[in-house]
Each structure stands twice: as C-alpha cells, then as structure tokens.
Amino acid sequence: MSDAAFRVCIVHLDEGKGEIVSFGDKNLHIGGSGLAAALFEKYGLPNESWSHPDQPLIFAIGCLTGYFPLMSKVVAGFKSPYHDQYAESHAGGRLALAMRFAGYDAIVLRGRARLPVAVHVGARVIETKDANYLWGANVFTTGRVIRRAFPGASGHRSIMRIGPAGETLSAYGCINVDTFRHFGRLGSGSVMGVKNVKAIVVSGDSDLPLPGPDPKAYGKLFKKVYEDMTATEMMSKYHNLGTPGNVIPINELKSLPIRNLQQTTDPDAVGISGEKFAADLLIRNAACAGCPVGCIHVGMLREQFQDEHRFQIRQVSYDHELIFALGSMVGVMDASGALALMDEVEKQGLDAMSAGVALAWATEAYQKGLLTKEQVEYDLAFGNVDAYKEAIWCLGHGKNEFYRALAQGAMVAAKKFGGEDFACVLGQEMAGYATGETFFASQSLSFRHSHLDTGAYGYDQKEHDKNADKAVKYFVDDERERVILTSLVSCLFARGVYKKGLLAECLTSVGLPDLAANLDKAADEMQRLRWRMRLSTGYEPEKTSVPKRFLEVETWAGKMDPGYLDAVRAGYIKAIRELGAPRGES
Template structure:
C-alpha cells in the first residue's frame, strides 16, 4: 500500500472468500463517486446485463470520511435494474464510519452466493453466514435479527439490508442502511437481491490514527469546522423543521406535485406540512455517525389493529421527499396516513419517491379505466391510505402480473397499459419539484436525481430563460457536487465546505497534492463518471419529458417547452463532450 492508494476489500461470493487490494490514487480519484466509477471501470461488465452475477456492487468512502463533521456519506456504484446502465446512490447512517474504522476505502461485492447469505466485513475478518431463513423477511425484521447475529463493535457497526422488493428484483428496490437511511434510488437493493445477499454487516473494529503529522493543527481545524456546522443558522434549518419545511413554500409557489401532478397547489397541504409533522408526530431527531446536525426527523406512528383494542407503536423517519412521494403525489393529506405508508415502504425495501409516483400513475390509470379492478385488486383512489398500504405490499412482493410490471418502473408499465402522457418519469420516477431547468436536469443527469445539480432551486431564482446560462450552470454545479460526493460530504454541508476550507482539510490529512489540484481532480472524475455511464449504453437523446410535466402552471406562469428543449439539447451535447474517450497518444516513430 502506498500512502495515497485506496485499500479495497473485495468479497468473492462464489468463492466464499475475501481479498484486500491496493487500488488507485487519492490525488486522482479522490474517493466516493470518483473511486466507485474507477472501480466499476476495472471490475464492471459494461456490455453484460445488470443481473449478471459478476457485475460488482461497490460501496466507496472518501479521503476525508470520518475526519471532519458531515464527511459521513457512502457512494454505492452499480449497474442499475432501472435502465441497465451504470449509476450511483448515496446514503448516510453509520456505514461510512464503520468502513473507515474497519480500514477500507471501498467494499466491492462480486459473484453470486448459492443460497441467501449475510456478509460480515470487519478489520480482520471477512465471512458469510447462511441467511436463507431470512429470505422473504421485511427490511426492519432483518435488521433486528442481524443485530443479534453479529454483536460487537457497538456504535461502529453498520447493518445494511434488503426487503422483499430486492428479492423480487424491483427496479426501485432500495438498500436500508441502519434503519433510517437508504441507498434509495435506481434499484441498488435488487443488485443485492440478484447476488442472494440479504444483509451486509460492517464492523468498524479497527484502530484509526489521527491523520497527518500535526495532531494539534488537525484538532484546531476540526473544532472550527464543528463550530461552523453547529453554531450557524446555515445548518440549523436542517435540524429544526428540516427538509419537510419545503412543503409549505413549494405549495405557495404552486410548485408542489399533487395528485400525480394534476395540481401544484392545494390548501389541504397544510395538514402534511413540516410544521404539522413537527407539532403532532415528531418525537426526536437523530443523526448519521460523524454528524452533529441531526437532520433525521423521527415521527411516532400509532396504529390500531383491526377489530381489536390494541395499538402498535413504531418510530418512522420522514423528510420532504417522503412527504411528497407518499403524501401530496397520491393525495394523502394526513400526516399520520403518510407516516403509515412510509412504514410500509420501509418494510418492503422500496424507494419512497418511485413508489409514490408509481401509485399516483396507477391511481389515475385506474380512474381512466386503463386498469381493471382485477389488475390493481384494491380501490386505488387519491387519499385512500388503506388501499395504498395493500398496494405497497403487492408492489414489493410482485403479487400479480400488473404489480410485477409496475415494479419494473412506471415507464415500463405505462408502455404496456397506456397512460404514458401522465407517467411522471424523468429518467426515473420524478422527484418533488417542477420547472423547466429541473425537468431538463433530472431527465438527463448522471443518476437522474434532483441532487445531481441544484436545478430545482435554479428555476426559482433565475427568471431569465437563457439556455446557455442554464446548461453552463448544470455542468459547473455538477462538477462541484462531484467533488463533495467524492470526498464524501453530505450535500447539506455544501454551504460550509467551500474550496478554501476543503483545501485546509486535505492539507491536515496529508493530501497536499490534492488540496492544490481539487478543480482538475473533480473535472477528471466528472468526466470518468460520464465515460463509464456512456460505456454501459446511455443514450441521452432517447430520454423524454412526459406531457403532464409541461401542462402545469406555477407562480412563474406556464411551462416554456422551447426553453426546456433548448436546455436539454445543450445539456445532451455537454454530456457527450464530457464522456468522450480521451485521444490516445500516437506511437513514437522509429525514425
């Protein structure tokens, strides 16, 4: 191992063994997003389907993980069941610090187990255990069992697992991380499922020395960063109402998707606002390991058993994306009802946003008689919590032909049953925002996520419809985010982790070369990600924006299709340029 090489743990499921390798260079690949793309470039099979047993499932942290506050995320890289191309998902929880204390910059899972297994990775131990008895169990039950099966490393142990949706290979099965966090988007859970891995337990049971040579300077810098994260108003908003605080302003701006985007505002939304959740349901805040902010809001769900006088009480995490997907998008204007649906989604191991958009499309298709009662089985109607709970179970278990089709993605289901005009898919099922720049970004961006760029805010701040300016913003903003998701920082901290501070942090951990080369490294990793994505078959020209998205009207007026199409065409050109192969040097002449 060199001082700047990554230490990578490879788990060979087909051989039931582990391998530790030295890989890459922190000054080049940084970690996280960049490291995951580089590992896929080495171990991935771009021309084979996502379900090929030898496709790698990659978990990567960065060179600042665990050393500074909010450097607490993990990037999961994989070939996605949603579109059969390379993608990423990001998650917090305890996993990043568990990997750091176990001594690994990345964990790569290869091959396929013969029977369902749980994988245990520790600093001096890599093993698999039979988990056949858990196949079919929900994600929350699996977590409880794993805690007993692999005790120890208290506080430094992370348990990631899948629910039934990952076993039935849903296109939007998630990986549950330590109960309240998720690799949610693009179907990472099914990559675990196809490998027959029910859970992965990472025990951070190793020693971790302070970085660099001057521990006093490091401690002083850490204290300053900690203060910026906790004593400024910039971060307090994430602890107080958190992202649920977006519900009311977006509703007032006529920019909140409601009832499958038939509406963008409704007075009833106040019942599912961040304020309503905080007043009636919030019981505590919690945080990812290494984060002093505490943005995870946990609500109390109290449900009565049918025809009995007994109640079941559970703690369920909520945020804006979940309130949008399992609240406004399906017309559920009751905070407790939203929480109940969030709980069902957690058990099945489904992505909340994709599930909500799928149910919203199915509800409208059922209203329009494109679907029959025999197919949907329940009285799907906007606001019908009881029917949606049953439908979520059916979706996770792929109960019949219709739910199996819907589990392949809304676009797939709409192509078969009709209703493509109101199938709200932007690369994957849409996030909870509206606007031309946002539509262009999510439909085309690297992981089809609202977090790939800040386009959802750009539409609210920039009123001039300038396609060139918008495309430049999308490309530049993505590059800045790639730097943070390679280090790997929570994106909530992007207001604190400016370039100057990041350079100081890198110097403190002995990475002076990277500190002086951040922009070039971020540019290289942005290009590498696109190169890998395009190598797996991505054709941005074939992406679309559904008709329903362009029919809405916000506070800024009607959508402008000419502007949106110009942004999309400019962004497509930029993506092609970013991902093109670098020219190889000509061979030297013998003369």
C-alpha cells in the same frame, strides 16, 4: 500499501472469501463517486446485463470520511436494474464511519452466492453466513435478526439489508442502512438480491489514528469546522423542521406535485407540512455517525390491532421527498396517513419516491379505465391510505403481472397498459419539485436523474431570463462542484460550509497537499469518468423525453415554455456527450 492508494476489500461471494487490494490514487480519484467509478471501470462489465453474477456492487467512502464533521456519506456504484446502465446511490447512517474504522476505503461484492447469505466485513473478519431462513422477511424483521446474529462493535457497526422488493428484483428495490437511511434510487437493493445477499454487516473493529503530519493543527482545524457547522443558520434549519419545512413554501410557489402532478398547489397541503409533522408526530431527531446536525426526523406511528384494544408504536423517519411521494403525490393530505405509507414502503424495501410516483400514475390510470380492478386488486383512489398500504405490499412482492410491471418503473407499466402522457418520469420517477423547465431538463438527463445532481430546482426559482446556454453551463459547473463533495464524501447539506478553500485546508491536514492543490483538476477528471462509465453502459441521452404532463404544469412563474425546455435539453445533451467522450476526444 502506498499512502496515496485506496485500501479495498473485495468479497468473492461465489467462493465465500475476501481479499484486500491496493487500488488507485487519492490524488486522482478522491474517493466516493470518483473511486466508485474507477472501480467500476476496472471490475464492471459494461456490455453485460446488470444481473450478470460478476457485475460489482461497490461501496466507497472518501479520504476525509471520519476526519471531519458531515463527511458521513457512502456512495454505492453498480449497474442498475432500472435502466441497465452505471448508476450511483448515496446513503448515510453509521456505514461511512464503520468502513473507516474497519480500515477500508471501499467494499466490493463480486460473484453470486449459491444460497442467500449475510456478508460480514471488519478489520479482522471477512465472511459469509447462511441467511436462507431470512429470505422473504421484511426489512424490520431482518434487522432484528441480524443484530443478534452479529453482535459487537457497538456504535461502530452498520447493518445493510433488503426487503422483499430486492428479492423480487424490483427496479427500485432499495438497501436499508441502519433503519433510517437508504441507498434508495435506481435499484441497488435488487443488485444485492440478484447476488443472494440479504444483509451486509460492517464492523468498525479497529482504531483510527490521528491523520496527517501535524495532529495539533488537525485538531484545531476540526474544532473550527465543527463550530462553523453547528453555528450556521442553514444547519439549524435542517435540525429544526428539516426538509419537511419545504412543503408550505413549495406549495405557495405552485411547485408541489399533487395527485400525480394534476395540481401544484392545494390549501390542504398544510396537513402534511413540516410544521404539522413536528407538532403532532415528531418524537426525536437522529443523526448519521460523524454529524452534529441531526437532520433525521423520526415520527411516531400509532397503529391499532384488530381487537381494537391494543396498539403498537412504530418509529418512522420522514423528510420532504417522502412527504411528497407518499403524501401529496398520492393525495394523502394527512400526516399520520402519509407516515403509515412510509412505514409500509420501508418494510418492503422500496425506494419511496419511485413507489409513490408509480402508485400515483396507477391511480390515475385506474380512474381513467386503463387498468381494471382485477389488475390493481384494490380501489386505488387519491387519498385512500388503506388501498395504498395493500398496493405497496403487492408492489414489493410482485403479486401479479400488473404489479411486476409497475415494479420495473411507472413508464414501463405505462408503455404496457397506456397512460404514458401522465407518467411522471424524468429518467426515473420525479422528485418533489415541479419548479419549471430547468429542473425538468436537469432531472431528465443528469447523471443520477436526481434532484441532487444539480441545484436546478433552486435555479428555476431565481433565474428568469430563459437563456439555455446559461442554464447548461450552470448544470455542468454545479455538477462538478458537487462531484468534489460526493467524492470526499460529504453530506450535501454541508455544501454552504465546505467551500474549496476550506476543503483544501482539510485535505492538507490529513496529509494530501497534492490533492488540495489540484482539487479542480481531479474533480473535472472524476466528472468525466462518471459520464464515461454511464455512456459506456448504454446511456443515450437523446432518447430521453419529458412526458406531456410536465408541459401542462403552471407555477408561480407561469406556464411552461416547451421551446426553452427543448433548448436546454439539447444543450445539455451536447455537454454530456462532450463530458463522456473517450479520453483524448473531449
């Protein structure tokens, strides 16, 4: 196998066996986002439904994974049940290093198992085992059983699993990774579900040799990168309060989505601030494998049993996005209440952001008489934690016609029951930043409809000249820089340290000097390849929209400017079409 080629494990679910193939070129595809797109180009079926048995589910790492700090993420590539187009989702945990120690740059699931199975992949094993007895189990129960069923590889074993939402094919069923991390957005869990895969275990049961032509030089560079990562103020910020520290500043900027975006600031937001969580609920920090920062904040949820004399303690991870979606967006301004909703969403295997925003829409629709008590079953009201806990169960299980529609997305439900103007959907359910026109334009159109596709939420806070051409150029250039990191695959928290000069040094040290010398060209190619895959599967950016509710937002910078928003969207649509044009036409 060529040193420049990727080593890919393909699991044929319908046959219950696997094969190892040599694929692609590290100097072109880089890994992660680029490798996933290239594998989808080869194995994907652009014109078939996301649920077609032969659609691949791809997990890819990069050529720096395991060799440098914070190179700790995995990219999942798949055709999404949310919009039936090519999509990506990213996750941390132990998975990236488990894949590296198993000796695979990518794992691809093809076909559909006859009955529910658990897939086990390692350097010495590729197998499927019966998991029919786990179908219907929640994420936590599944994790406990799978850990016993697949012992060994301690510290280098990663477990992915789905809950009821993935089995009922929710458009935002997620994959839980090692308890505290997730492939969250756009329904990867339901891609596992439609393939009858309840869990995937990756055992890193092999050795990892020192890379590159000069191990001593590599060791010296690793030490430098490690020191830079642990010494920076930015990394301390992520370890201390973490992203929950954003709640109060964003609230003060009048940019925190509250009660289905009917407000953007509220003095009660202090009750769900990072400071409040840290003071009352934080019990420990955790980290993805290969990361010295420890940005995962784990809170203590204390729940009383019905006899009122017994309690159970649960550990629940939280961050800004979860606090927004299951706190402010649904009017829960109490940290313990928000943590309880996070726990319920986790059990069901739902994406937290989509679930919270969907329930916020349902609450307002119920209050306005568009939905009946018979449909929602519980008295949905902003701040009503008990009602939301029951509704989350209904959402994960698709209990009735209403919840099955809501599980396909807030806008799907709004088109059926009314209330499209206040469905807070920008391509998918919004992220936790109501910062202004450039962010709304970016999330509504960008590749993953994610707040992490570009730094537009920060751009809104810094740029005030409302130059649409300048904003579009920023989107395209910033996305290209992020594609480098999501292909290598770095945590984006490290983007302040991993500048291109340092990345070139890292690549050279692991024996990839050609990629180091041509990183910009490779990033441009992979940015274009990703867009080609998205457009080839039916994405029509012209048909996206920004609901009326977003135009009613008023931030610290003032009211929204619809003309500027439209101009930015028009320019970005043109740029996307150019980026995704077939080879030779761009």
